[in-house]
Amino acid sequence: MPFIDWQDLFDEVFEDCSDSWILTFLHRNDMSQYENLQKNCMKMTRTGYALFFCKKCSNTWASAKAQVVLYHPKSKTLSRKVTLRFYGQQCKRCSNRNNHFVDPEFENDKIKSYLEALYHKFGWYYYGEERPEIQNRDINKERQMNGPHVQELCEACQSGCCERI
Known part of the structure; x- marks a missing residue:
């Protein structure tokens, strides 16, 4: 995606927020x-099922461990900006030819x-709404994948933030 x-869906989800x-x-x-x-923001990390499409060789693959991080300010008085960071994977087919x-x-x-x-977190974190009870649910429940995890091809592993490490 x-x-x-992401921008269009962000605008849709945050359209009713009192701040821009x-x-x-x-x-x-x-x-x-x-x-x-890393120094000035809090982060929300999400791991889930995603597809990958290599533009170099047209290879496609799926992973249940795709990772994205959403950074947001530690204080509402700072900028009202969320920063999105994808952690990618290298293609098995052509990874030995490029990085x-x-x-x-x-x-x-x-x-x-x-x-x-994230929007609900902002409600209690920045705007004083009541914090909901934590629900323990597996976001990948319907798509369990038990394939091999190749650390050499995982950007999150190489950055030291993969949940498999």
Whole structure:
């Protein structure tokens, strides 16, 4: 799912928010912005089922461990900006020829559920709404996948933030 689709769903989910929030994208090579976000922001990490499409060789694959991080300010007095960071995977077919990561493409309903969870978190975190009870549910319940996890091809593993490490 390209960033523009995330943007459209973000605008839809956050349209009733009393403040104007924006969604931005963090490119994996922007280390200075990444370090700034790590230091000054809170984050919500989501892992779920997604598809990957390699543009270099047209290979496609699925993963139940695709990861995305949504960064948001520690305080409402700071900018009202959410930053999206995808953790990609390298293509098995052509990874030995390049160091290119393919971004995950989540289904619209999955993206919307992630953004709605963030919206509800903002309600209690920034706006003083009552914090809901934590519901323990497996977001991948209907799509269990037990395939091999190749750490050498996983950007989250290489960054030290994969749940499989």
